[in-house]
Amino acid sequence: MSHRCCGRDFDAGDIALIRRLIAEDPQRTRAELSRLTCRALHWRKPDGGLKDMSARAAILRMHDDGLIALPPPRGKRPDPRVRISARSDPGEPLDMPAGALPAPVFQRVRTRDESRLWNEYIQRCHDLGHKPLPGAQLRYTVYSAGQPIALLGFGAAAWMSAPRDHSIGWSHAQRRRQLHLVVNNARFLILPWIHAHNLASMLLAKAAKLLPEHWQDAYAYRPVLLETFVEKPRFRGTCCHAANWVRLGTTKGRGKLGPTGKPSVPIRDLWVYPLDRHFRALLTR
Numbered sequence: 001m002s003h004r005c006c007g008r009d010f011d012a013g014d015i016a017l018i019r020r021l022i023a024e025d026p027q028r029t030r031a032e033l034s035r036l037t038c039r040a041l042h043w044r045k046p047d048g049g050l051k052d053m054s055a056r057a058a059i060l061r062m063h064d065d066g067l068i069a070l071p072p073p074r075g076k077r078p079d080p081r082v083r084i085s086a087r088s089d090p091g092e093p094l095d096m097p098a099g100a101l102p103a104p105v106f107q108r109v110r111t112r113d114e115s116r117l118w119n120e121y122i123q124r125c126h127d128l129g130h131k132p133l134p135g136a137q138l139r140y141t142v143y144s145a146g147q148p149i150a151l152l153g154f155g156a157a158a159w160m161s162a163p164r165d166h167s168i169g170w171s172h173a174q175r176r177r178q179l180h181l182v183v184n185n186a187r188f189l190i191l192p193w194i195h196a197h198n199l200a201s202m203l204l205a206k207a208a209k210l211l212p213e214h215w216q217d218a219y220a221y222r223p224v225l226l227e228t229f230v231e232k233p234r235f236r237g238t239c240c241h242a243a244n245w246v247r248l249g250t251t252k253g254r255g256k257l258g259p260t261g262k263p264s265v266p267i268r269d270l271w272v273y274p275l276d277r278h279f280r281a282l283l284t285r
Helices: 012-024 030-041 052-064 112-125 162-168 172-181 199-219 238-242 279-283
Strands: 003-005 008-010 105-108 138-144 147-156 182-190 225-231 246-250 268-274
Touching: 003 052, 008 012, 008 052, 012 030, 012 052, 030 052, 105 199, 112 138, 112 147, 112 182, 138 199, 147 199, 162 246, 162 268, 162 279, 172 182, 172 279, 182 199, 199 238
Parallel strands: 182 225
Antiparallel strands: 003 008, 105 138, 138 147, 147 182, 225 268, 246 268
């Protein structure tokens, strides 16, 4: 029986191999084991680098599930909590049409300080709060006249989504090979004190233009499709429609089935935005 972790299926042979790597040298750290796991299983990113962070998460999940026994961690784990400070206090209110705002500037989150502030705004102001984005990712803080007005976060696509998979028409093997070319807009926040009509659609459109080159710069490949999930009935996806995204359908709320087999997460509409007009051909290669 296989065990799925971090977008990869690990069969009994894979798990036995990881156990051997642990047994060979009890002094190995968890970081060393994740890199060895990547090399042994040929688990690499499209640019050829090791999928080290995915492997670390995978072996930790296996440890928690009782499949393997990792050595004790060296030192303390980082505190995952987001601390709220005065830096994310409400700024000066803005109320004007988006076209009247000083030109928005997208700043990629690169430094630790920028990351902490981005996380803080999301935790404080987004209804879903902060959760680390999975896999390859890009985050933006959008400024207007030096004042932060919005935040966007892009990360790994959903492993399975019936409306998307049906629309693309790819096989299981094709999805496994090409899923990295689909990027999920996991967080989008206009700060609550910013009121600018049409701003959301304007920022979504600008992000779609900037992201392919930035992704190429960060990960040495260009994604071909963006996706995002919009919770029903709270939101209608108006800004997605205005930014020329396409609604593909509705999820069944089965992110993780509860004991009754009933939907356990909110029903959401799936919207996509092609970054390449040949995206279907590229995803089904």
